[in-house]
Amino acid sequence: MADIKGTQLIHEYLRHNKKFPHVFCAGCGHGIVLGSLIRSIHGLGLAKDNVCIVAGIGCSGRLAAYVDFNTVHTTHGRALTFATGIKMAKPNMHVIVVMGDGDSMAIGGNHLIHAARRNIGVTALILNNNIYGMTGGQCSPTTPAGSYSMTTPMGQMEQSFDCVELCTAAGANYVARGSVFHVNKLDSMIMEGITNPGFGVVEILSPCFTQYGRKNKFKSPVDMYHALKSKVTPLERFNAIPEAERGERVPSGVFVKKDKPGLEEKFYEMAARCQGGE
Amino acid sequence: MSVKRKGQSKVTIFPDWCKGCGICAAFCPAKVMELNDQGKAVVIREEECINCGFCELHCPDFAIMVQPKVDDEIPAVCRALLKKASLPDAGKDEESIKEKG
Numbered sequence A: 001m002a003d004i005k006g007t008q009l010i011h012e013y014l015r016h017n018k019k020f021p022h023v024f025c026a027g028c029g030h031g032i033v034l035g036s037l038i039r040s041i042h043g044l045g046l047a048k049d050n051v052c053i054v055a056g057i058g059c060s061g062r063l064a065a066y067v068d069f070n071t072v073h074t075t076h077g078r079a080l081t082f083a084t085g086i087k088m089a090k091p092n093m094h095v096i097v098v099m100g101d102g103d104s105m106a107i108g109g110n111h112l113i114h115a116a117r118r119n120i121g122v123t124a125l126i127l128n129n130n131i132y133g134m135t136g137g138q139c140s141p142t143t144p145a146g147s148y149s150m151t152t153p154m155g156q157m158e159q160s161f162d163c164v165e166l167c168t169a170a171g172a173n174y175v176a177r178g179s180v181f182h183v184n185k186l187d188s189m190i191m192e193g194i195t196n197p198g199f200g201v202v203e204i205l206s207p208c209f210t211q212y213g214r215k216n217k218f219k220s221p222v223d224m225y226h227a228l229k230s231k232v233t234p235l236e237r238f239n240a241i242p243e244a245e246r247g248e249r250v251p252s253g254v255f256v257k258k259d260k261p262g263l264e265e266k267f268y269e270m271a272a273r274c275q276g277g278e
Numbered sequence B: 001m002s003v004k005r006k007g008q009s010k011v012t013i014f015p016d017w018c019k020g021c022g023i024c025a026a027f028c029p030a031k032v033m034e035l036n037d038q039g040k041a042v043v044i045r046e047e048e049c050i051n052c053g054f055c056e057l058h059c060p061d062f063a064i065m066v067q068p069k070v071d072d073e074i075p076a077v078c079r080a081l082l083k084k085a086s087l088p089d090a091g092k093d094e095e096s097i098k099e100k101g
């Protein structure tokens, strides 16, 4: 499979017994993330059997159904708990968790901060579409203040979470933010997240036109990609812009990169010490 | 990597997989695709393609393939997945695909 690329490469990794095209709506960013995840795993040369994708519930959680790796489709908000168990039992397995913003920061918010605190060696991909996609467009913890959703018909009035700040504060080893428009950069962030030790988080801005876009100012999925193109700004450039002039820009890039050992590494080291009778 | 030159690539859209989101048509720098009246992407100016790869990387449904013109066979793995697609040569190699499992 040395030189295959593009669509042919993606097709090599899809489960041929599943129904295609996949269930995501037209223009859903989750489809692009699926491609990026496959390219990243292929790019790192990981054996399919050595990869485990653990997904939560939601449209994002459907990703796991399509790929030919070890996969687990878990309960809402609990993907990281399953992943923690898998990584502790099989420390050499590359455990990649796929969650939505609701899945990871609402019902699963507690698990997210503690996975980061413990620095468990899994890579979490947080597909942030600013909404609960699968269940009808309820407001999520990342729905921006002032925007509209099924449950905030007059405008969202709460402060929303910044995924990067949350995971950084909780102690994750690797924290990055990418977008499905800037897909080459996204591939490299996912690869770096997988290879970096300890807990890695890649927040991925992934448009949901059906539940979020239509209720806000977007006329088509393409409009949402135009917005990503103009808003998402590389971190260095973002920092150089005076705060008052940043407007709607969102910084993207690698925010944290540390190499503290993962929880599983510490555990096996301790186990060896105990067995050595020290 | 091949040099980005016009007219060297063949652009294939698998209509049964295309959901008509319009991303490929909107962002292709050479305006190679457009949406037809059925809402599906169609290739209208293949000779202008510069093989930048944008469409292939961004199609959320893996419905576009850009390959060298000389190499216009659909790879077996794609054909296997696209069995139901209305491509002229879809399914041609069905038997050998089955053998490989």
Ligand SMILES: Cc1ncc(C[n+]2csc(CCOP(=O)(O)OP(=O)(O)O)c2C)c(N)n1
Residues within 6 Å of the ligand: A057, A058, A059, A060, A061, A075, A076, A099, A100, A101, A102, A103, A104, A127, A129, A131, A132, A133, A134, A135, A140
């Ligand atoms: C315990 C539990 N509560 C609620 C649900 C219903 N539910 C399924 S998916 C979902 C929201 C998913 O939103 P998000 O995680 O943002 O993913 P998206 O669909 O947007 O990709 C909810 C509330 C559930 N399946 N289980």
Ligand code: SF4
Residues within 6 Å of the ligand: A023, A024, A025, A026, A027, A028, A029, A030, A059, A060, A129, A133, A134, A207, A208, A209, A210, A211
């Ligand atoms: S509802 Fe939104 S997140 Fe779910 S598949 Fe459709 S566009 Fe994607």
Ligand code: SF4
Residues within 6 Å of the ligand: A027, B013, B017, B018, B019, B020, B021, B022, B023, B024, B025, B040, B041, B058, B059, B060, B061, B062, B063, B064
């Ligand atoms: S990007 Fe893919 S799904 Fe969207 S219109 Fe183009 S070919 Fe169709």
Ligand code: SF4
Residues within 6 Å of the ligand: B011, B027, B028, B029, B030, B031, B032, B033, B048, B049, B050, B051, B052, B053, B054, B055, B056, B066
């Ligand atoms: S490879 Fe680039 S130029 Fe060619 S069709 Fe795709 S987007 Fe257009």
